[in-house]
Amino acid sequence: MDPEDQVVRYTQHGSSPIAWSAVGQGPPLFVGGWWSSHLELDWRNTGFRRFVSSLAGYRTVIRYDRPGVGASDRRALPARTLEEELATLEAIVDEAAPGPGAIALFGGSSGSGVAALFAARHPERVTRLVLYGGYARGADLAPPAARAAMIAVIDQHWGLGSRVLADLFLPDATAEERAEFAEFQRLSASREVALASLRAVYDFDVTDQLGEVLAPTLVLHRRDDRAIPFALGKDLAGRIRTARFVALEGDDHFPWRGDADSVTRETLSFLGAPLGPAPPHGAPGGSARLTERERDVLRRVARGETDVEIAAHFLLSPHTVHRHIANIRTKLGVPSRAAAAAWALRHELI
Known part of the structure; x- marks a missing residue:
């Protein structure tokens, strides 16, 4: 796995x-x-x-x-x-x-x-x-009145309360993103649990x-x-x-x-992870050994895309994408997909 x-x-x-x-x-x-x-x-x-x-x-x-x-x-x-x-x-x-x-x-x-x-x-x-x-x-x-108002809105209407919290947590999000997060909160917890959790947070x-x-x-x-x-x-x-x-x-x-x-x-x-600049293009090791396709795949891995999502973008099969990622890991000398993503982030490939 x-x-x-x-x-x-x-x-x-x-x-x-x-x-x-x-x-x-x-x-x-x-x-x-x-x-x-x-x-x-x-x-x-x-x-x-x-x-x-x-x-x-x-x-x-x-x-x-x-x-x-x-x-x-x-x-x-x-x-x-x-x-x-x-x-x-x-x-x-x-x-x-x-x-x-x-x-x-x-x-x-x-x-x-x-x-x-x-x-x-x-x-x-x-x-x-x-x-x-x-x-x-x-x-x-928040001031006592503001805390009481937030508790009250969740108590009276969890749907409205989840939207108010979405506006607070995601100030620059699109309307669609805020709606999705409001729904996520409701799927994550019932009104009773959300109410008890918020009271505990304030305490x-x-x-x-x-x-x-x-x-x-x-x-x-x-x-x-x-x-x-x-x-x-x-x-x-x-x-x-x-x-x-x-x-x-x-x-x-x-x-x-x-x-x-x-x-x-x-x-x-x-945490002690070795961070550093990417090696110059053409230098031994690192991304210089990757093909352009592999570099593009690695960028998408680092963005958190799945094999299926990457395959759909490149019009490839998920199996082919999985093989590309295995080759990338071998060339970079990293043991896992997560390590490859971290390598890309560390070397500013995204």
Whole structure:
């Protein structure tokens, strides 16, 4: 099986099975924390798949859906406290990376708190911590009246609430993209689960635990993020002694939208991936050994396209595309499709 192929697995946590998946190679990198997630639906999103695949060239990327959300048990209640969120993450880590081995964490958005809390509670396990678009205290996300209004609109009409959230999370998206994300949120969680999750987000507070984080930490935040204000990212970094803060341009909240490459490059560099400029055309090794067709195929692999999508573009069979990718991997000396995608990103072929 290609390392990029996703297989959804389940681990029991209390009385509820939690869905999780692992793709890629190398030491484990646990990624999570989005407001809404669905392992299977997310994987069909080209931008999301490209983002994860780029990381998966150097790390085994492990994602999960929280109880009551996505592919996990939809009858379960979502976590209502950070301690419950932490217990879920601990269960996934114990299942996917058992034993005393070291791991890295990528906590995005509302997942920044649970990732930081895990690092504080388990300093012997966490070697690197990346926090993207995060914050320390949920009450700082908006004034009390605004928080109450958001909760009320979701409580009264989840369809309208999902559209309001789509406008907030995707400020520069097309009307069609916002409609798709609104539908994605409704497919990921019921009204009751969305309501409980948002209340929990507003209640989360890790201000007292951030000083206990010992792992080297990278805090990334886009300057014009409308969902999580830039100032909250700076505040988060300032509370962690080991943190380095990097400001990114743009207003997209999700890392796989907008200038996703800047998020990936900063993250991979921090995790120790060898980044460097592409070799000059005609130099030994690297892309110089690829044909023009193979370079075009590699660019599409790096964009997250499947064999079927690439085949349709070039009017080839999926089997021929698969053979092209196998040849590309051989020429580049990389062990997987995800590693080839990461190579293309690292050498700025896209």
